[in-house]
Amino acid sequence: MIRRWFSKNLIKIYAFLAFVYLFIPIAYTMAFSFNDAGKSNLTWRGFTFKNWQNPCGAPEVCSALGNSLKIGFLATTIATILGTMIAFALGRHRFRGRSTVNLLIFLPMATPEIVLGASLLAMFLNLGINPGFWPTVIAHVMFCISFVVVTVKARIASLDPKLEEAAMDLYADEMETFRRVTLPLVAPGIFGAALLAFSLSFDDFIITNFNSGTLTTFPKFVYIASARGIPAQANVIGSSMFILALTIVLAGQLVNRRKAR
Amino acid sequence: MAFIAAVTKRSSIARGIKRPSTPYLLLIPGLAWLFLFFVYPLINLASTSTQTPAASGEIGAYVQSFRFANYFDAISGAKEQFIRSIIYALIATVIALAISYPLAYAIAFKSGKWKNLLLVLVVAPFFTSFLLRTIAWKQILGDQGPVVTVLRFLHILSPQAGLTASAFAVVTGMTYNFLPFMTLPLYASLERIDPRVLEAAGDLYANAITTFRKVTFPLSMPGVVAGTLLTFIPAAGDYINATLLGNPRTKMIGNVIESRFFEIVDYPTAAALSFLLMAAILVLVAVYVRRSGTEELV
Numbered sequence: 001m002i003r004r005w006f007s008k009n010l011i012k013i014y015a016f017l018a019f020v021y022l023f024i025p026i027a028y029t030m031a032f033s034f035n036d037a038g039k040s041n042l043t044w045r046g047f048t049f050k051n052w053q054n055p056c057g058a059p060e061v062c063s064a065l066g067n068s069l070k071i072g073f074l075a076t077t078i079a080t081i082l083g084t085m086i087a088f089a090l091g092r093h094r095f096r097g098r099s100t101v102n103l104l105i106f107l108p109m110a111t112p113e114i115v116l117g118a119s120l121l122a123m124f125l126n127l128g129i130n131p132g133f134w135p136t137v138i139a140h141v142m143f144c145i146s147f148v149v150v151t152v153k154a155r156i157a158s159l160d161p162k163l164e165e166a167a168m169d170l171y172a173d174e175m176e177t178f179r180r181v182t183l184p185l186v187a188p189g190i191f192g193a194a195l196l197a198f199s200l201s202f203d204d205f206i207i208t209n210f211n212s213g214t215l216t217t218f219p220k221f222v223y224i225a226s227a228r229g230i231p232a233q234a235n236v237i238g239s240s241m242f243i244l245a246l247t248i249v250l251a252g253q254l255v256n257r258r259k260a261r
Numbered sequence: 262m263a264f265i266a267a268v269t270k271r272s273s274i275a276r277g278i279k280r281p282s283t284p285y286l287l288l289i290p291g292l293a294w295l296f297l298f299f300v301y302p303l304i305n306l307a308s309t310s311t312q313t314p315a316a317s318g319e320i321g322a323y324v325q326s327f328r329f330a331n332y333f334d335a336i337s338g339a340k341e342q343f344i345r346s347i348i349y350a351l352i353a354t355v356i357a358l359a360i361s362y363p364l365a366y367a368i369a370f371k372s373g374k375w376k377n378l379l380l381v382l383v384v385a386p387f388f389t390s391f392l393l394r395t396i397a398w399k400q401i402l403g404d405q406g407p408v409v410t411v412l413r414f415l416h417i418l419s420p421q422a423g424l425t426a427s428a429f430a431v432v433t434g435m436t437y438n439f440l441p442f443m444t445l446p447l448y449a450s451l452e453r454i455d456p457r458v459l460e461a462a463g464d465l466y467a468n469a470i471t472t473f474r475k476v477t478f479p480l481s482m483p484g485v486v487a488g489t490l491l492t493f494i495p496a497a498g499d500y501i502n503a504t505l506l507g508n509p510r511t512k513m514i515g516n517v518i519e520s521r522f523f524e525i526v527d528y529p530t531a532a533a534l535s536f537l538l539m540a541a542i543l544v545l546v547a548v549y550v551r552r553s554g555t556e557e558l559v
Contacts, residue, residue: 015367018360019379022386025397025437029389032400043405082291093284101288108299110490112498112542114515115535118522119302122309122532125321142298145291203391205501206515210522222392226505230396238393245388249381 026242033235041232051232055240058231064221065237068202071133071217075140076198082141083148083197084190090149091156108146116143117210124211131213139211140204144197151196155189188256199245310532321526328529335533339517343534346514347541349428349503350496353435357443357492358485360436365447365484366477370456383444391438395505398434399425402506426508434502442491450484451477486553494542514538 006013032041036048056062090101108116120139124131163185167177205219212220222234311331312323336343368379386394402408402424412418424430454477462472500515514534521531 011363011367012371014363015371015379018364019382021360021437022383022440024401025394026386026389028397028400029393032397042400042403082294085287086291089284089287093287095281095284101292104292104295104300108295110494110542110546112494112515112538114498114500114518115303115306115539116299118518118531118535119306120298121522122528123298123302123305125528126305126309138298141294145295149291199387203387205392206499209519219390219392222390222396223501226392226396230393235393238389241390242385242388246381246385249384250378253377253381 029235030239030242033232033239035232035235037232041230041235051236055233055236058233060216061218061221061231061233061237064216064218067133067215068218071137071140071208072198072201074137075144075201076194078137079141079144079148079197080190080194083145083193084152084186086145086149087152087156091153105146105149108143109150113143113204113206114210117207120207121210131211132215133212135211135213136208136215136217139207140201143204143207144200147196147200148193151193152186152189155186155192159185188252191252195245195248202241306532306535309528310536312529321528323528331529331533332537335530336537338530339514339534342512342514342517343537343541345511346497346538347545349432349435349511349513350493350499352432353439353496354443354489354493356432356436357440358489361440361443361447361488362485365444365451368448369451369454380445380448383448384441386437387441392501392505394438395434395502398430398437399506402430402433425506428507428511430506431502431511431513434506435496435499438499438502439492439496442495443488446487446491447481447484450481450487454480482553486550489549490546493545497542498538 032044033051034047034049035041035044036046036050038045051057086101086105089095090098117139120135120142121131124135129135159182164177164181167181172180203219205223208217208220209223216224218234218237222230225231225234308325309323311325311327311329313326313328313331315322315324364383368376368383372379400406404423404425409418409424412424413420418424458476458480459472462476467475498515500513500519503511503513503516518531518534518538521527521534
């Protein structure tokens with residue numbers, strides 16, 4: 001009886017264990033944000049709320065977070081605009097050189113980050129440009145564009161062209177059709193692409209490490225701090241970002257479900 | 262009149278052509294960005310890779326002398342790390358596939374109304390910082406962590422032995438960090454399979470195992486290929502896991518490129534190694550894609 005239940009649900013048990021595996025490190029990150037840690041946050045010393053009450057308590061942690069947020073917003077905005085334009089060109093137009101464009105979009109995703117980072121830094125140094133804030137933004141836009149294009153293009157491809165035809169039949173001109181029919185329909189895809197771009201930018205370490213010079217971003221802060229002990233405040237920020245992102249995505253799904261009904 | 266106008270507009274949308282210049286105007290800004298900050302830097306890096314130190318002897322100053330022997334020097338100095346990167350990345354990719362396939366299968370076929378939520382949960386690790394997740398593994402595998410405690414209790418590990426600062430820890434970290442890159446494409450290709458095809462296999466007296474082997478798995482091949490590539494490529498170039506979870510004997514090619522760049526300021530060698538890494542990846546990818554017979558994928 002038990003054995004039959006077990007073999008029938010084997011795949012579900014396996015999936016459950018896989019999820020446990022996926023969430024163990026996150027649980028650790030969260031648990032250690034409540035650790036009454038001294039300098040090093042590697043071992044458990046007792047429960048406290050003080051890290052959450054004072055997330056900027058560790059030196060530099062909030063300025064690093066601020067830099068990451070600024071870079072993330074700028075890079076996301078630029079990459080989403082440029083990527084969405086390319087996605088519309090690929091999804092809604094026929095033109096020569098299409099496969100070349102597709103290849104150019106695919107290549108940055110297939111290039112190891114270290115090569116992207118090193119090549120950009122070598123170029124900046126050759127041009128006499130010092131690494132720092134703007135070179136980092138430029139680099140982030142570069143690797144986010146491809147992901148935006150792929151995400152938005154998929155959304156455009158899933159649209160029913162009849163909806164746009166219907167708008168035209170109802171005497172909407174091209175601009176109006178785009179603004180009032182196409183764009184609202186593609187919007188969830190653009191929003192998803194922007195979220196993806198932001199999370200890629202916010203979490204990037206390798207390319208940032210090459211192009212940011214002395215500027216510290218949040219991942220860079222964690223990396224540098226890891227040599228002498230990461231303050232528990234970094235876990236507070238990591239956990240908050242996790243909860244925030246999860247809330248946004250789940251809220252988005254709820255809204256979609258309401259709309260579908 | 263308006264009717265005719267509407268008809269012409271309609272047919273123009275159906276053809277997908279509005280104004281012939283529109284697609285190019287849409288493409289120019291984004292493609293310009295990619296040319297300036299992706300294509301040109303790669304060309305520039307290629308040029309750096311054959312440079313030699315300037316006569317002035319100033320640190321970081323190099324002149325072009327088309328010295329292709331740089332590549333041989335670079336590889337002979339980092340052969341070990343190079344091979345190690347490929348091997349670690351391959352192991353991490355295979356384990357990630359073994360973990361992800363049943364997971365993606367369960368989400369695609371057995372999750373019912375929970376499908377979307379489970380997909381979010383698969384990506385959820387990405388919502389915390391990559392570095393914090395890696396540090397968490399350092400704690401989990403650490404000497405006071407649960408894994409070592411259990412293994413020591415079971416006498417699988419001797420009281421002195423540990424798990425961190427080892428190849429095992431590096432591969433564990435890599436497998437974990439790139440897992441969603443494997444699961445998502447697998448899910449996407451499994452989800453597209455028409456359940457009626459699987460029913461048909463059953464109607465033709467195939468048992469569960471035969472159905473999987475002859476129908477489900479071949480149909481999911483594009484996802485397997487995409488997932489393994491998306492896992493293998495970042496894993497081969499990664500050096501964070503090796504730095505945070507490894508020891509000096511687990512250094513990867515990424516560590517070498519990074520230290521050549523920042524510590525030794527030897528740009529030509531760093532550039533040559535970058536290209537060798539790209540070349541190795543492209544060759545492996547080409548062979549793999551051809552052998553798995555899904556060339557239309559890329």
